[in-house]
Amino acid sequence: MRKSIVILLIAAMLCTLFVPAMAEEKAKGWNNVNAEGYVFPDYSGQTLSIMWWGSDTRAKMTEEVIHLWEEKTGAKVEFEYYDGGTYWTQFQAKMAANGLTDVFQMGNNWLTYYDTIEPLNAYIDAGTIDTTAIGPAMISTTVNQANGDVTGISNGTNARCFAYNPALFDQAGVPYPTETWTWDEFADACRKIHEATGNPAVTTLEYNSLAFSVFTQWKEGSNFYTMDGTGFGFDGDTAPLAYLFDLLTTLQQEGAIADYGIQNEIGSNIEADWIAYGDSAIIMLSSNQFQALSNVAAENGITLELCTIPRVSHEGQSGMVVRSSQQMSIWKGSEKKEMAANFINFFINSVEANKILNCERGVSINSDVLAALKADTEKTNEVTAKVYTIIDLIGSFPDAANTSPAEPAANEEISDVLKKTYFQGLAEGKFESAQAAADLFWAEAQEIWAKHQ
Amino acid sequence: MQAAKAGRSVSRRGSFLQNENVVGYFFAAPFILSFLCLTMIPMALSLYYSFCNYKIAAEPVWVGLKNFSDLMKDATFGNSLLVTIQYVIIGVPLKLVFALLVAMLLTKPTRLQGFYRAVYYIPSLIGGSVAVALVWKQLFGSRGPVVTFIKALGVKNFSFFGSTMWAFAPLVLCNAWQFGSSMLIFASGLKQIPKDYYEAAEIDGASTVQRFFSITLPILSPIILFNLIMQLISGFMTFTQAQIITDGGPNYATNYIALNIFKEGFSYQRMGYACAQSWIMLLIMAAITGIIFKTSSHWTFYEN
Structure with missing residues (x-):
């Protein structure tokens, strides 16, 4: 009796050793929907x-x-x-x-x-x-x-980047953005296009992610949030933010970038952006949104191109990252x-x-x-090819691997405050200077961070 | 008669179901139940949460008065109180004046009176809806007819939703446009005013303006009080238009208190803090309503 129980137990133990091995063998691609003769599970009635x-x-x-x-x-x-x-x-x-x-x-x-x-x-x-x-x-x-x-x-993967309408660049006599175009070139393009068309050159910008990009561009190895999103990833120097505050607010006051009312009207509905109707020339977007935007633009006879986010200097960091x-x-x-x-x-x-x-x-x-x-060839048309190209390009930037894609829990509120209190407050002249606004923001961001811990 | 007598004798016997009070409660039950479940319990919970650090789907942690002391220092909250009061002070009188004006126009008995009343009431029916907000967003938007018209007058760079100064205007107008329910109440009040008062005043040589201020307004004052209170409350709770049209912007110019509470609770996941804000809002609304009631004996006139 006893012996048989022991044998049984040993047998059972051996089986448990085998089962995972067998399961693993089954695991390798057993649910590959592309396999020939794949049978879909039956979920009728569910x-x-x-x-x-x-x-x-x-x-x-x-x-x-x-x-x-x-x-x-x-x-x-x-x-x-x-x-x-x-x-x-x-x-x-x-x-x-x-x-x-x-x-x-x-x-x-x-x-x-x-x-x-x-x-x-x-x-x-x-x-x-x-x-x-x-x-x-x-x-x-x-x-x-x-x-x-x-x-x-x-x-899928994407990257935040810019798209532009070459026809309007031509009309204003501005050279097209290069792979390493700078904020100064961006500002110059916006002003000239605004002059030539009478419309703002840009009607959609993601202010918070632009600001975070500039932190990365400013100093090698620096990020607004650390790579794993567990804290802030820079040394407390707010100069990059002051730089962007100053640049964008000035452009907006000149009318070269749309006011917040127009930007809010468009909101997150990318297909409503003026660029799709030939009225604005540059837009910030996520690379995967380019298809939808191009569809609407094509209906209006407009061909758009993708380009990188401007940098602080030609030789500096890109501040861009390929992410999920x-x-x-x-x-x-x-x-x-x-x-x-x-x-x-x-x-x-x-x-x-x-x-x-x-x-x-x-x-x-x-x-x-x-x-x-x-x-x-039918699926990879001109539009999707442009997306593949920009993703490959950004992936090839040496600093892309060190650019943080993290969005910690406090990010929603920090981004909201950055946009509404500081960017919009600056436009209303509520701060002494861009630097003062940047310092106040940094203090508030740390407070918000603490609240979310 | 027979049946009534039989009924009474049954109720004398004290049968539970035949008791008149039970019947009353039975008919009131839908309201009482929904009031308890949908109003009282959430209110009690929100009072409890306002003393807690509470995130949806997590356990509330008691923090005492911390939320309220934080509120005192919160500039965004202070600003939303301010812009809400601004909205109410401008919006409510405008709406009431509008409602009274249209109600008076529609008291003249014409064949189409019913039709007109229905037409003017429609905006109130579709009132709080997202669709209306979207229409107003287009109407007053950067390329809408209103801005195009203003620009044609020679004003450069004008924008409603891009300016902290003007962003509230379309929201107030949208609210005033939905004057239907106040209008109906005014209309029924106007009907109650006896004709002979006006005739007597006319014989004494009172002008239309005098008649309005000496007869119409005093007799209508209890109804004005009612409309005022109702509109004040709904004004303080304004949400949809601000959320859809301006998202509280620019620079918090239309960040009304209800919108701020929503942001804190849902977007920033600080439900306890949001609950504390809503209780402050309730206290303020109660105080203002209380003051109006207390002072109303000085400016409302009851015939009997």
């Missing part, structure tokens, strides 16, 4: 909910992919989408009501909403979310470095996490789906998908 933000272009593409998945799995997907601003209001309301969607689009501000996000480590380890064609560096863009939690799967544009995350409270993981797996990895999405959310992180898209 529903999955999902929400995202973005342009109308994005909404159309995403809907199409959702219908494709519905067809393949029999599932029903309830979806909702908003523009970038409204999205967070909705998200916060749903969060407060404990009723988020199973899958949601999440930004680099995921630390702010950390409690709502299901770590995806288990789904990646089990192979439900197939990462065999995704490089580890791409996975790590969405990992919480503090504990290793995978907070989502990146929808946004990610798909699973809600911690979802009851359909397995199904949600399967949806994300399809959304990120399927060549068929991504031929529809066509990197509009960012350059795909799946090497198979990207290769398939680039080989497809």
Whole structure:
């Protein structure tokens, strides 16, 4: 009797040793949606909910992919989408009501909403979310470095950059932006274009991220936030901010940059920017938004180009970084996490789906998908090629690896205060000087940081 | 008769369901229940949270009066109180004057009276909606007809939403435009004024203006009081237009208190602090309403 029990126990132990090994063998790419003869899971009669933000272009593409998945799995997907601003209001309301969607689009501000996000480590380890064609560096863009939690799967990479309308540069007799164009050249271009057209040359700028870029440009190894987002990454010298305050406020007062009213009217609706209608010449955007913007511009007979963010000096740092544009995350409270993981797996990895999405959310992180898209001349048209080129260019800047993409929890409030109290206050003449405003901002930013700890 | 008698005899027997009070409570139940669940409980919770450090979906931590002492030092909060009061002081009288004016125009009995009243009431029906805010954003926007007109008059670089001085104007006008409910209440009040007062005054040689100030206004004063209080309260709570049209800007010029509370609570994740702000707002509103009630005996006139 006893002996048999011991044998049984040993056998059981041996089995547990084998099981993970066998599971691992299964894990390697078993859920590869691109594999020949892949059988989709059957979700007939079940529903999955999902929400995202973005342009109308994005909404159309995403809907199409959702219908494709519905067809393949029999599932029903309830979806909702908003523009970038409204999205967070909705998200916060749903969060407060404990009723988020199973899958949601999440930004680099995921630390702010950390409690709502299901770590995806288990789904990646089990192979439900197939990462065999995704490089580890791409996975790590969405990992919480503090504990290793995978907070989502990146929808692609992007970079904040500028786009411009060459026709208006020609009209004003200004040379096109170069790879290393400077703020002085930018200011000169804005003034001349404003003179030639009578309109502001720029109607959309992301003030906070520009300010953070200038901190990086100012001094090698310096960042506004540290790389991992655990604190401030510069020595307290506010000169870079004063420099940008002064430059942009002066341009705005001259009318070369649109006032805050116009900028607020456009808001986060990139397709409404004046550049798409031939009225303004430069816009700041995320590289993946270029498709949607170009679509509207093309309807008006306008061809746009992408360029870098201006620098302090030609030889200086770029202050630019290639980062995860946004990610798909699973809600911690979802009851359909397995199904949600399967949806994300399809959304990120399927060549068929991504031929529809066509990197509009960012350059795909799946090497198979990207290769398939680039080989497809119909999909890689002039517009997408420009996006690939600028991402490759920014990735090749030596300092891009040391530019912080972090958005810590305090960032939302710090950015808001920077824009509304300081940039807008300066325009109203509420501060003695740009330097005084920069110093006051720095003091307040530290206070806000302390409140969020 | 028979049935009524039978009913009474049943209730005398004390059957619970036949008790008149029970019937009353039964019919009032939907209101009482929703008042308790949707108003009282959230209010009690928000009072508790206002003494806590509370983030949505996290455990509240008791901090005593810290939120309130922080508020005293908060310049953004002070500014939003100020701009809210400015909005109320300009917006509410404007709306009431508008409502009274239209109500008086519409008391003349014409065939189309009902139609006109309905038409003027429509803006109030769609009042707080996002759609209206979007329309006003276009109307007063940098390329809207109003700004185009002002620029055509020769004013250079004019912008409503880009200027801290003028950004409030479209919001106040949008609010005044939704005068329908006040107008209806004024209209019914005007109807109550006996015709003979006016006839007597006319015989005594009173002018239209004199008649308005000596008859219409005094008799209407209790209704003005009611409208004033209602509009004050809704003025203090203004939110949608400021959020959609200006997002509180520029430089906090339209950062009304309700919007500020929303930002603190949802965007910055400081729900406890936001709750404290809303209680301060409640106290201020209660104080102002109280003062108006107390002084109203001096300026309202009741016939009996």
